[in-house]
Amino acid sequence: MDYMRDRMKAMMEMPGNPNGAEMRAFNSALAVYCRSMPWPMFNNVKGKLEPEQLEPIIAFYRERERVFEFQVMPKHADPEVLIELARKGFYQSGFHSTLFTEAQPIEAALPEGITIRALQDHEFMQYAAIHCEATGLPLEGQHYVAENNRIVGCRPGWRYYIALCDDEPAAVAVMYAEGKAASCTFAATLPKFRGRGLQLALLRRRIRDAYAAGCELVVAQCAYGSSSHANMERAGMRLGYTRATWKPLVT
Structure with a gap:
């Protein structure tokens, strides 16, 4: 989250923000969006998700007409959140690993x-x-x-x-x-x-x-x-x- 936040800041600070980069915090979750780059890397949600924040997050991307993804860590895999994601038309599409x-x-x-x-x-x-x-x-x-x-x-x-x-x-x-x-x-x-x-x-x-x-x-x-x-x-x-x-x- 730290490196992505800094990368997005760099784009947002360009004169006129030509890429249309945005970040928004939803409590402990971070949503990133880039108008000029539709790829998941620049259009995703990281961090701890809360059931009541899902609709505002979805609305954030819906207003920008952008397909995005939620990135759910095992530590933050709240069953209530996952059930609500499924109800809202989302599905688990894959896995991604972090090594250290x-x-x-x-x-x-x-x-x-x-x-x-x-x-x-x-x-x-x-x-x-x-x-x-x-x-x-x-x-x-x-x-x-x-x-x-x-x-x-x-x-x-x-x-x-x-x-x-x-x-x-x-x-x-x-x-x-x-x-x-x-x-x-x-x-x-x-x-x-x-x-x-x-x-x-x-x-x-x-x-x-x-x-x-x-x-x-x-x-x-x-x-x-x-x-x-x-x-x-x-x-x-x-x-x-x-x-x-x-x-x-x-x-």
Whole structure:
């Protein structure tokens, strides 16, 4: 929630708020919305849900004509809330895992031909190209991805990385550190470079950098049972919890 709140603040503070970014607190729940980006990452509800807050939250997105999702942690899986979500036409569509480890000075040799370094200020278009191609986003949106990440990258706590394979840009990763905790917020590898150990190397680099920054905890999220999940376990991370994703049955 901390990293998402800071990312949304960065977009909201852009002159004129061109992305139409909004955040609203509903007691302990946080709803985020972005007019220019319809993806679930920018249109979801996190935190503790309360039965009486469900209708106001739904109305918030209905007014903006936006499909969104509720992200329900096991700790906050109140049966009354889940029953009410079902009554309101939502269903559990999947699972998403959060893994964690202690920040530590990991030392591990990089795979042959691989180098990792901090992304430079002039390289955000390159970052965006990898981000789009690796995640299946159309390259027409490369400029928007570059600009939205450039404004985040200059804020305190954010670190962007690029991995090169035989000197060719191959993968990117992001970390947000605040206080004693760091979050690995994003990572992606171009299809032709997958299977070379890039994501494991980027995880180890971020865990080491989190330690150097004074953090005690490192967390990351991924699809349950995915290759990312396996890489996180190889990096020494273990499962903290698996949250449930609830979406509207009819969109």
